[in-house]
Structures are given as C-alpha cells and as structure tokens.
Amino acid sequence: MKIFWQYPLLISIFTIWGSTESTRWPLNFLSDSDPQQVRISLAGKNQVLVSWITSDKNVESVVVYGKVSGKYDNSSVGQSSSYQYLTYNSGEIHQVKIGPLEPGTLYYYRCGGATPEFSFRTPPSVFPVEFAVVGDLGQTEWTKSTLQHVGAMPYDVFLLPGDLSYADTEQPLWDSFGTLVEPLASSRPWMVTQGNHEIETIPVLHSQSFTAYNARWLMPYQESQSTSNLYYSFDVSGVHVIMLGSYTDFEVGSDQYTWLQADLKGVDRTKTPWILVLLHAPWYNSNLAHQGEGESMRKTMENMLFRERVDMVLAGHVHAYERFTRVYDNNANECGPVYVTIGDGGNREGLATTFESPSPSISLYREASFGHGRLRVLNSSHAHWTWRRNNDTTVADEMWLKSLSSSDSCNGSA
Numbered sequence: 001m002k003i004f005w006q007y008p009l010l011i012s013i014f015t016i017w018g019s020t021e022s023t024r025w026p027l028n029f030l031s032d033s034d035p036q037q038v039r040i041s042l043a044g045k046n047q048v049l050v051s052w053i054t055s056d057k058n059v060e061s062v063v064v065y066g067k068v069s070g071k072y073d074n075s076s077v078g079q080s081s082s083y084q085y086l087t088y089n090s091g092e093i094h095q096v097k098i099g100p101l102e103p104g105t106l107y108y109y110r111c112g113g114a115t116p117e118f119s120f121r122t123p124p125s126v127f128p129v130e131f132a133v134v135g136d137l138g139q140t141e142w143t144k145s146t147l148q149h150v151g152a153m154p155y156d157v158f159l160l161p162g163d164l165s166y167a168d169t170e171q172p173l174w175d176s177f178g179t180l181v182e183p184l185a186s187s188r189p190w191m192v193t194q195g196n197h198e199i200e201t202i203p204v205l206h207s208q209s210f211t212a213y214n215a216r217w218l219m220p221y222q223e224s225q226s227t228s229n230l231y232y233s234f235d236v237s238g239v240h241v242i243m244l245g246s247y248t249d250f251e252v253g254s255d256q257y258t259w260l261q262a263d264l265k266g267v268d269r270t271k272t273p274w275i276l277v278l279l280h281a282p283w284y285n286s287n288l289a290h291q292g293e294g295e296s297m298r299k300t301m302e303n304m305l306f307r308e309r310v311d312m313v314l315a316g317h318v319h320a321y322e323r324f325t326r327v328y329d330n331n332a333n334e335c336g337p338v339y340v341t342i343g344d345g346g347n348r349e350g351l352a353t354t355f356e357s358p359s360p361s362i363s364l365y366r367e368a369s370f371g372h373g374r375l376r377v378l379n380s381s382h383a384h385w386t387w388r389r390n391n392d393t394t395v396a397d398e399m400w401l402k403s404l405s406s407s408d409s410c411n412g413s414a
C-alpha cells in the first residue's frame with residue numbers, strides 16, 4: 001500500500017472518486033498555470049482564504065468569485081510563496097483572502113482567473129452548524145473511504161486534529177495529498193492543526209520543523225492574535241474553536257500558553273456558547289499506543305480548559321476511536337470537557353488495536369476502526385455527537401451534549 005501511493009499518476013487516477021463539486025479529469029493534463037490542490041479555510045470574520053498551487057511561478061494570485069456560476073462580480077489579490085526541502089522545490093503556493101462573504105451562501109470561484117470553476121458554501125451565521133471531524137488522515141484506500149463517507153452527508157466545516165499527508169519528508173506526498181483532498185477541501189472550509197508527521201526535521205540536513213505544513217496550510221493565526229501558525233482559534237456560528245499545537249512550546253509562560261490564556265479569557269459565551277479544543281496527542285487515552293505522550297501538556301493546560309468550561313477536546317494520534325465522559329484530572333467531572341480521540345482517518349500505519357484492560361471507568365466507548373465523527377450543534381445548549389465507522393453507514397457511537405455555558409451548577413462553581 002505504501003508503495004502504491006508514491007506514484008503520482010496512480011494517485012491521480014485512483015483519486016478521481018465520486019465526490020461532489022470539483023472533480024477534474026484528467027488531472028495529469030493540467031498546464032503549468034492551472035490551479036492544483038485547491039482548498040479553502042476560514043480566515044476571520046466573513047472571510048475565506050483560498051489556496052492553490054501552480055507549477056508556473058509567474059501566475060498572479062487572484063481569485064474571482066460571485067454567487068452565480070460563471071458570473072464573478074468580485075475579485076481579490078493575495079500573495080504567493082514557495083519553499084525548498086532538500087532537493088525538492090515546491091510549486092508556487094497562492095493564498096488569497098476573499099470577502100466579506102454572506103453566511104450560508106454558495107459561492108463560485110476561479111483561481112488565477114483560470115478554469116475550472118470551483119464552488120463552496122460558507123458556514124451559517126446561526127445554529128445549527130455541523131462539523132465533520134477526522135484525524136490522522138493520510139492517503140490510503142481507507143482515507144478514500146473516509147472522505148467518501150464525509151462527503152456523502154452535508155456538513156459546514158471540516159476539522160482535522162493533526163497528521164495530514166504522512167509525507168514524512170517525501171515532499172511529493174504533500175502534493176498528492178493536496179490533490180486527494182481537493183474535491184472536499186475546495187468546497188467546505190478545512191481547519192487543521194498539526195501532528196508529529198508534520199514536523200519533518202532531519203538531523204543536520206533539515207533542522208527547521210513544520211516547513212511544508214506552515215508553507216502549505218496557512219491557518220488564521222494572525223486573525224486570532226496568535227504569533228504562530230501552530231496554534232490559533234476561530235468562531236463559527238456560535239462555536240469558538242481552538243486549535244493547539246502538541247509539538248511546540250506549551251509550558252507555563254510560553255507563547256502558546258500565554259496566547260491560550262488570553263484567547264479563553266476573550267470568549268464571550270453569549271456570542272459563542274460552545275468551546276471546542278483540538279490537539280494532536282490525546283490527554284486521555286486507554287489505548288496502549290502513544291500512552292502518556294500528551295501528559296505533560298495535560299498537566300500544564302488542563303486546568304485552564306476546565307476553568308473556562310471548554311465543552312469538548314478532540315485529539316488524534318492514536319489510530320482508533322475513543323470517547324470519554326466529562327473529565328477533569330483523571331476523574332469524571334460534570335464540569336470538565338468530553339474527551340474524544342479520533343485518529344482513525346485512514347493513515348498508512350494501520351489501526352491501534354490494543355486497549356488497556358479493564359477499560360477505565362471514564363472511557364465510555366472505544367473501537368479500533370477507521371471512521372469519522374460529526375458534531376451537530378443545534379442551539380446554544382444542545383449538540384449531538386456521532387461516530388461512524390467506514391465499514392457501514394450506521395451510527396456506531398453517539399451522545400448528546402449540553403453546553404457547559406448553559407449549566408447553572410458548573411457556572412456557579414467556576
């Protein structure tokens with residue numbers, strides 16, 4: 001399987017799967033100036049960042065867009081960059097912010113003014129809003145299956161808690177990953193944080209970490225007063241989402257710690273009653289894989305999340321699904337976040353099949369299957385979480401959540 005995915009031509013052929021809005025054929029016949037690896041992400045209030053790559057370095061970073069197919073009333077100009085990794089030179093990576101955009105609206109757009117036309121829908125401004133959540137995605141047949149399941153049902157925003165391409169220093173795999181996810185990532189915002197597979201340092205030869213990730217997956221860190229692309233936050237329809245970095249400094253007094261403190265303090269629960277946190281290495285985990293790897297971060301930051309009544313913490317890294325009850329400091333606590341591990345996207349390393357026995361009382365559901373999660377936030381007080389495995393379409397695990405901001409007892413004891 002690993003060898004298979006290293007051949008771009010085969011990747012192109014086998015990634016023409018029946019998704020929705022942006023499939024192109026034949027991918028290998030694109031000209032140097034044609035947009036490749038097109039995707040969008042949220043970039044501040046009513047704005048979206050459009051990103052794509054061209055082989056031609058001289059293509060202008062411009063996006064034309066509008067609400068009617070083929071009729072583009074607006075245009076925005078951005079910037080482009082490239083990076084070098086050992087002998088690999090990336091294509092030109094274009095980043096263009098467009099907006100202001102209307103919520104819950106379908107927009108049509110072209111990158112660089114060239115064909116084809118893509119389209120995306122902006123998230124709603126009010127509840128309900130639905131998130132699709134997948135960690136440790138990779139680019140295998142299981143990845144393809146996961147993305148097919150995600151694309152089969154409507155959602156507003158895609159959340160990925162780290163480990164994207166599994167390029168692991170083989171830079172062309174970042175390009176094949178960008179091509180693989182384009183049908184979904186060009187039609188709904190993809191918001192990601194980084195995992196260990198994004199670090200990509202090589203002793204002596206390449207000492208800088210996250211080179212490809214930071215160059216390719218620009219997230220709205222400046223828009224959220226962060227100084228690093230490795231941690232940031234954003235608001236969607238009454239939900240404040242915080243993306244943390246498991247592999248950058250997080251100790252007390254570090255930039256990330258200080259930023260998180262300020263970000264949490266700045267949340268207005270009357271405007272965003274819900275708070276979600278995503279990170280890569282789980283703080284709670286009863287799988288034998290990666291035991292204890294999130295522990296020092298948990299010890300440093302858990303009390304902040306608990307104090308500010310974060311509703312849910314979603315992690316990846318462990319290649320399985322696990323849902324915990326509300327937890328604080330290793331004990332069930334009705335005012336703590338619900339912890340979920342969802343590192344089951346389809347990576348090439350396989351599943352983490354062995355769990356601790358007996359199961360700890362705070363772990364409510366665990367299964368080593370590839371799949372994806374969904375959080376449908378219905379209103380300011382209630383949300384529904386579901387997890388589906390790829391082998392069938394039924395809901396394998398689900399729960400109702402009541403927002404902690406609507407809990408009198410938790411707010412009274414804050």
Ligand SMILES: [Fe+2]
Nearest residue numbers: 163195196317
């Ligand atoms: Fe990982």
